[in-house]
Each structure stands twice: as structure tokens, then as C-alpha cells.
Amino acid sequence: MRTGLAFKILFRAPIRTALTLVLLGAAAFALFSQAAEFAVLRREVNAAASRYRGTGFVEASPPKPRAKRARTSRTTFRLRAGQPDAMSC
Numbered sequence: 001m002r003t004g005l006a007f008k009i010l011f012r013a014p015i016r017t018a019l020t021l022v023l024l025g026a027a028a029f030a031l032f033s034q035a036a037e038f039a040v041l042r043r044e045v046n047a048a049a050s051r052y053r054g055t056g057f058v059e060a061s062p063p064k065p066r067a068k069r070a071r072t073s074r075t076t077f078r079l080r081a082g083q084p085d086a087m088s089c
Helices: 003-012 014-051
Strands: none
Touching: 003 014
């Protein structure tokens, strides 16, 4: 295909050409902005990591088993001083 013919096709559909160029530009901008953000973030994390000095560590262990409580058939409630009795309402 000759270059003259390609330009004729582009100029025959100006809206489609403009829309294609806008979408191509937006995709290129998104790609390069994400790459630049990644580079800056990586640089800052490495700089912060070089200044960090750990003094200890925490080790997670499984929880200790709890002793089972004996179940009673009757539950008792105590009222604190100053609280109204439930039956007085």
C-alpha cells in the first residue's frame, strides 16, 4: 500500500482517526505513568529499607489450649452498686 493512499484513508474519516489517536495517546500515557510510579516507589522503599534498623523480632506461636470450665445448671447474677434492679422496671 502506498503512503499516499494511507493518508487519503486517514483524511476520509477524521473523527475515527482523531478518536484512534486519542485512545492510543491515553493508553501510552497510562503505561508510562504506571512505569514511572513503580520506579519512584521502588526507589523510595529501598531508601527507607536502608535506613531501617531492626532491633528484634516477634514470633507467632499457636495459642495454648484453654482449660474447660465445669458447666453449672444455675447461673447467678450480681448487681453492682448504683444499678437498678431488673425487676423494678
